[in-house]
Amino acid sequence: MSSSDSGLVPVHIGQPEPGSEREQGLLLRRERSRNVFDGPEPLRVPGDVAWEQHGLIPRWWGMESSDCPAAVEPGFFSREGAEEFQRFLSGARRRGEVALVFAVVGHVDDDRPRSVLASVDASVRVGDLYTSVGGRRLPTGMRPEIAPGLEGADRDLAIRLLTRPKDAPWWSLHLHGARSYRGDGSGAAQDHPAVGELHPILVDSLGDPVVAAWTSPSGDQRWYLIPDATRWESMLGWLVQRALPEYVPAALRRARSPFFIDPDLQTAGEQSARQALEDLQARYTEEKQRLEQALQEAKEKAEPVRYGLLYGSGAELAAAVAQVLVAAGLRSVDLDEDLGGTKSADLLVSADGAPARLVEVKAASGPAQEHLVGHLQRHLETWPQLRPGEPVSDGVLIVNHQHKLHPSERSADVYSRPEFVASLARGPVTVISTVELFNWWRAGNWTAIHAAVLGGNAAPPNPGAKGQAAAPAKKQTSSRWRWPGRRAGKRV
Structure with a gap:
């Protein structure tokens, strides 16, 4: 045929x-x-x-x-x-x-x-x-x-x-x-x-x-x-x-x-x-x-922050934290660059309607050591000599603890020893895990980030991430404790 x-x-x-x-x-x-x-x-x-x-x-x-x-x-x-x-x-x-x-x-x-x-x-x-x-x-x-x-x-x-x-x-x-x-x-x-x-x-x-x-x-x-x-x-x-x-x-x-x-x-x-x-x-x-x-563009934009928060350390981790804070509408200053060396904490964070705070970013492959809080407390004490006339209100310690484990396998709380947790209730330092910060960031929960980093007196968030709307807060396993007489957002 x-x-x-x-x-x-x-x-x-x-x-x-x-x-x-x-x-x-x-x-x-x-x-x-x-x-x-x-x-x-x-x-x-x-x-x-x-x-x-x-x-x-x-x-x-x-x-x-x-x-x-x-x-x-x-x-x-x-x-x-x-x-x-x-x-x-x-x-x-x-x-x-x-x-x-x-x-x-x-x-x-x-x-x-x-x-x-x-x-x-x-x-x-x-x-x-x-x-x-x-x-x-x-x-x-x-x-x-x-x-x-x-x-x-x-x-x-x-x-x-x-x-x-x-x-x-x-x-x-x-x-x-x-x-x-x-x-x-x-x-x-x-x-x-x-x-x-x-x-x-x-x-x-x-x-x-x-x-x-x-x-x-x-x-x-x-x-x-x-x-x-x-x-x-x-x-x-x-x-x-x-x-x-x-x-x-x-x-x-x-x-x-x-x-x-x-x-x-x-x-x-x-x-x-x-x-x-x-x-x-x-x-x-x-x-x-x-x-x-x-x-693809969203993934390329998110990947450095995701990896930095969950598995990073040093400058990579600090840069990821700063990017999240800026995305939430906060002002973030790299103090190592601004002061010319490691003279203070990693970041100075502020927003309209709330006093500025020092932010120290640390990583630990295993459980976080308690002396990390002492480092930030000393930075708070020496801050008036570095920048007279620029007061700060307390500090925030952000810790990527147990970062060699998958986030789901890590302990929910950065610190768990009861006596140490009780001492933090009387101190000027808030402790946040990077996993918790990551979960707020990926959900667009800018209000939670504001409350955690700057406390309850912060102005409503105005995210700097163009076109990124705030999502409703999801119920999460949190590592924070609240104590009578402390401002909202204090945690360990």
Whole structure:
């Protein structure tokens, strides 16, 4: 049965049929060349692609390709594959159609060191002998954006590729020409500028394309350069549903493909409903990407504070505490920086309507030592000599105790010896665990932070974290005690 009778569209595949003797021979030659060329390039198209489900029939090496409207990963290995690809191009040219080509850029598993002189990590030859698209692998975590002004099938392709795994690599793409030399080495080198045009589909944060379409000068070839680790099922579905209808609709008509929806034969209701469905899918994908980006940014912003509060020590812990206090709307001064050395506590914290307080931040891998309170008490005693005329009201000791344990495994209270707790009731020091401070911060409970750090006389909080609303306080296991006659917020 011919492809036109079966309703399947033929597609040229630039490699041998999976499981064939020809493929085994190619793999054997590649294995033998491993020591010479430092490893052969992999075969791109897997053998388990569900071609018929997408309305396609593959034409591998040795099969007729002149009636194919599209080619997937045209490759030339050991001087094989060139004839099939040329017949594919000639057939499209004879029919007056655009030849659609898919080519993969880069190798996801290729992590070999690059020469400092190398300008690209991967390259795909397009069009003629002297034009290629070179790719430079981008850092992990780069998230591309849809190129401005993109419409139609290319915009749909961009939306589909935005759903690639977050850790999937990307390569920035640029057109390159070539330099040729005479075979005998005589004469000057001849430079050949790149031809055609590269149309961005997805771009990185610098505006360089990471997915693009290359078009030949005459417009008879359209190559789609896609990154490795892209699902072929998604690309083949796009080929039949969007690319062929837009660029080579006659191919679907010839094959009588059931996947082809001829707009000239649709009712207004069908066209309207289909367009609405496509618009909905596009909005969903874009909104999903926006929310994923917002989540990533929130995580990157929160992670230093979360790690610093729960597992940090020294300057890292003090910086995390200061960031939380500022997020709660308090004013925080780094006293080591302000006074020029470790002359006092770590922070001076204040807010409208409440006296300032000294804040000392400490970490302990095991239970907190009681002498930490004495350090802060001495800072309170020496403060008038450091800053006469700038009174402080008491101090706050914030302790990241047992920080080698998971927060859920730590004791709820920083100090638990009854006699010491009773002595703190008569002293000027409030003790807070970083776990408790963390729980208030992650819930946006700024009122609790104000009350704990500045006492009950503090003004209502005015968080400095833009757009971060105060959440209702949650019931927590607290490490504080209240004593008659003490201000609200005193605790150990």
